[in-house]
Amino acid sequence: MIEVEQLSKAYGSTVAISDVSFKAEPGEILGFLGPNGAGKTTTMRILAGYLPATSGTARIANHEVHSNSMAVRQNIGYLPETPPLYPDMTVEAFLYFVARIKGLPIGDRNQQVASAMERCNLSEKKTVLIRKLSKGFRQRVGIAQAIVHDPPVIILDEPTVGLDPKQIIDVRNLIKSLAGQHTIILSTHILPEVSMTCDRITIINQGRIVATDTPENLTARLAGQLGYAIEIAGDPEQAKTVLNQLEQVESIKSLPDEGLAENHHRFQVMAATEQDPGSDIAQAIVNANLGLYALARNRASLEDVFINLTTEEAAIAIDKDADIEDSGNGKKVSNAEVPTITEDSDSIDNSGNVEDSPDEAKAPTEETSISPALETSTEPPTTDSPSDSDE
Amino acid sequence: MNSIITVISNILAIYRRELQSYFASPLAYGIATIFWLLAGFLLVVLVFSPDGILAQSAFADQAGLQTAPLDIPYEFTQIYLGLLGSLSMFVLPALSMGLYTEERKQGTLELLATSPITNWVVALGKLLGVVTFFITMVLPLLILESLIVNASDPPFDLKFLFLGHCGLILMAAGILSLGMFISSLTESTVLAAILTFALVLVLFVIEGVASGLQGPLGEAISHLSLLKHYNNFTQGVLDISGLILFLSYVVLGLFLTAQSIEAFRFQRN
Incomplete structure (x- = not known):
């Protein structure tokens, strides 16, 4: 038609x-x-x-x-x-x-x-x-x-x-x-x-x-991959090492620790496709004698798909950092809030360390941009703000 | 056949909407009120003031200056319609200024441009609407004039009066059509009014400019004059070249409007 x-x-x-x-x-x-x-x-x-x-x-x-x-x-x-x-x-x-x-x-x-x-x-x-x-x-x-x-x-x-x-x-x-x-x-x-x-x-x-x-398919393109937000007490490096040893875990990122109790740390763990590492994560942390305080599963919603598909990585980083600066948080650690549907209906803050520079950011293609929202790296704000017409 | 009916019904749809908007618009009533006040005032001044037609003719009688018999109804028709023409020069740009600027501001041009209706139809419907409104502005003046006509001795030649008013409306249609084109060029109502007024002014005084130029060019330009041809009408002459000129202005305005809306759609960003 x-x-x-x-x-x-x-x-x-x-x-x-x-x-x-x-x-x-x-x-x-x-x-x-x-x-x-x-x-x-x-x-x-x-x-x-x-x-x-x-x-x-x-x-x-x-x-x-x-x-x-x-x-x-x-x-x-x-x-x-x-x-x-x-x-x-x-x-x-x-x-x-x-x-x-x-x-x-x-x-x-x-x-x-x-x-x-x-x-x-x-x-x-x-x-x-x-x-x-x-x-x-x-x-x-x-x-x-x-x-x-x-x-x-x-x-x-x-x-x-x-x-x-x-x-x-x-x-x-x-x-x-x-x-x-x-x-x-x-x-x-x-x-x-x-x-x-x-x-x-x-x-x-x-x-x-x-x-x-279709909306279902778009969501499904991401739903195959699960993520976990976890909070532990103990040595963060040790936790990373332990988790990295798990087969089902694809990547681990530190989240900001502010607002947490002393010596508590948060991570975002991304599972390898079609894997659910939940119980293994719990087991590994407990076995390593690290305190496990929170473990929440989060999966991509359509919103994540949207953000992934339509946002240049640099652009999203600058936008979100700008928001945070507005709210008066002067910390240099970049903090990206990505809306996610979590199974315990709590929204989770995610952040990434600086991995991609905006210079490398490219127009989204299906391959590169259908990475989970949680992977989105952030960069401290630069002076030039992205405009919609920027190529 | 069917398509002709469609075109006519489309023109009527635009025409009716245009009229509705004039009769619902305080601005239109304001313009009409000023027009009526000034026109009435001019009429009274022309007839009854110490320098008016009656006083002058009485003075001429008393002084025994009867060199030529003064045809007062004729003088009246000519002078009064001339004044109405000048008055219209100010009023008409105010009527035409909103024709397309409002459509653009309200976004309704997008509705018209995506409906199965051509730019010509829209322009013609609008022009008919605004000309009709102008005619309704002129009609009440006929009541005033009829008072004069009734009291007049020698009697009026109604043909002159009729021709004069036809000339007025034809000239108005030409000006409104050009004004419509100007309003299609801009989103600013005020700018449209000013530009239209400037154009009308030029068309009124162009004869004076042309008389300074010698040769065929000057003559050609002088033919564009609104005033010259309008005066022929008010003098009771059925001026075919004037008729053609006014109608040409109407067609030119319609054509340019249709083109400018088409162009506007193409370059818009």
């Missing part, structure tokens, strides 16, 4: 997206996930026929979006980044206007407008001027205008921005209910959104597609 092949777009010398290819099958919800400035909106605009691509093709319902723009426009509903609303119109009048310019036959308009308002929970606001609506309601009017003419393809650019949690759930349910008869592509930088609503996810970063897969 949507076929995008090697799409590139440059604004002058700035490359917004390059070599983007993906497909959406009829009736599917495709999530377009990426950090701010990754090229999501640009891609959406090209798909909607609002911007021409510099090179490559995008086809919707077998029509090329640029050369056959009118045919494409008849087949899409589009919610841009900012909902396109006329503040001086009432909700109902606006939806009638959209129904007219989308070429909906007169006979269907009443029913379609009423149905769009009902589906977006706007019926009570239908005679209210749009400029008097709250941001959440405006967003819903924006969604309503995208679906009022029942288009086969719906393009939603950040549909849940500005909504409260309950409205977000409503909108997600609405989007799910539209799947089947409609092909939907929605962009977002919010992870739970895609994992909850989408059949497939395309992750984009710095204008490039990093991965396309």
Whole structure:
């Protein structure tokens, strides 16, 4: 239904997206996930026929979006980044206007407008001027205008921005209910959104597609590897040596000790793929006469996948260190907080020692970047901060 | 056939929305109010003031200066419509300034540009909307004028009055169309108003500039003048070249608007 092949777009010398290819099958919800400035909106605009691509093709319902723009426009509903609303119109009048310019036959308009308002929970606001609506309601009017003419393809650019949690759930349910008869592509930088609503996810970063897969598969690509956060009392070097002797252990890293009792140390242990070294770790530490105070398993969540896939290592290090500096922690030890789902539902601080310099950081490829988040090395902040468009 | 119906219904959709926005806009009412106040004031001054038409004609009678009989209704039509034309020069840029700047600011241009509707249709619908609003601004003045017409002896030649108003509206359509183009160039409403006003000013005074130039160039430029052709209308002359000029401005404005929106979509970043 949507076929995008090697799409590139440059604004002058700035490359917004390059070599983007993906497909959406009829009736599917495709999530377009990426950090701010990754090229999501640009891609959406090209798909909607609002911007021409510099090179490559995008086809919707077998029509090329640029050369056959009118045919494409008849087949899409589009919610841009900012909902396109006329503040001086009432909700109902606006939806009638959209129904007219989308070429909906007169006979269907009443029913379609009423149905769009009902589906977006706007019926009570239908005679209210749009400029008097709250941001959440405006967003819903924006969604309503995208679906009022029942288009086969719906393009939603950040549909849940500005909504409260309950409205977000409503909108997600609405989007799910539209799947089947409609092909939907929605962009977002919010992870739970895609994992909850989408059949497939395309992750984009710095204008490039990093991965396309189902949410389950994306998680599974990392779930094979387990990690343990442990706290021991005793000689840290000895602990490392002991743990390194275990076959199932792939790597060990020290975590910052602050906040721990005297002579207590924390480590992050990564298991070799498809191995669960939990009991062996416990055994080894106890056998070495080191006190074992905590042992918590953590595995990659979709969030880790996202961070791994979309973040250049240097960039993440600088970002996170900057955060920590803001909070007034003047310690030179870099400390990266990587959100993880831990089995005991405690989140764990992880840190790495300086291993990669930012100079060596390269654009993420699938091989290099699908390393667990916990491996992410950090580097003290440098003066130049990374911008989204940096290549 | 079907496509023609689609085009017309699209134009009507844009037209209706445009009108709705004018009638819901305090700014439009403000502009109309000022226009009515000034137009009414000018009318009263023109007719009743010590230097007005009536006083002058009475003075001429008393002094026995009846060299040529003074056709007061004719004089009135010409002078009053001339004043309305000058007044419109200030009002029209204020009407056209928001046509596209608002669409750009609200992001609704993105809706229009991704709907199955051409730039031409949008521009034409908008122009019809704003011209209609201008006509509704002129209509109440007809009540004032009808008072004068009724009281007049010798009676008015209504043909002159009718032609004059047609000329006014045609000229307004031309200015609004060019103003629409200018508003499509920028996101700033104020800038659009200023640029449009400057353009209108140039088109009004261009005849004076042209008269300084000799030869065919000067003559060609003088034909672009709004004032010259408008004055023909107010004098009761059905000026075909003026008609064509005003309509050309309308078409030029529409064409440039459609092109600039297309170009805007292509270079946007």
